[in-house]
Amino acid sequence: MTDDAYLFLLDDVSAPLGMAPAAVEDLACMETPAVLAWLSAQGSTPTSPYLRLLPPEETAAIPETAERLPVPLSDEELSRVRHRMAPESLAQVEEELLAYRDCADGRDGLIGRALAAGVPPHRVVELTGVDPATVAAAASG
Incomplete structure (x- = not known):
């Protein structure tokens, strides 16, 4: 090959x-x-x-x-x-x-912006369906 x-x-x-x-x-x-x-x-x-x-x-x-x-x-x-x-x-x-892939691209950035804007982590989990650990990781990085 x-x-x-x-x-x-x-x-x-x-x-x-x-x-x-x-x-x-x-x-x-x-x-x-x-x-x-x-x-x-x-x-x-x-x-x-x-x-x-x-x-x-x-x-x-x-x-x-x-x-x-x-x-x-x-x-x-x-x-x-x-x-x-x-x-x-x-x-x-x-x-x-x-x-x-296209809709998930930039997911962590969007989660980070939502958290920075004041959306509570539990609400981000409800709205996105992502695992709470993913939300926490996006918040710290």
Whole structure:
């Protein structure tokens, strides 16, 4: 296994391997000189139906004969690629987990601000549903 995702070109567009990079918005690697030069050398474009992308854990599935290029992805980009490749049943649960992460982000800061504003700790516990120890930890840090 490698730490890089891979761009590669398929011979058959009907093969269900990988995903089109164009389906994942704003991949920084697609604008790099290395990727643009590789695409040009292959006679391809970023929107080619033959161009595919796989995350690091799945690159062993790339056919041996396929032209390929390792590309670094940020953690956020890699998360989006994995999410887009997930079956729909898993994608829905992933959406819920992402929503949870987004709403929980900054939780301790919010609890700290509530306590500083005078909301009693027991009321913070009632309103948020978090453990009283979490409220105490947010109050001290």
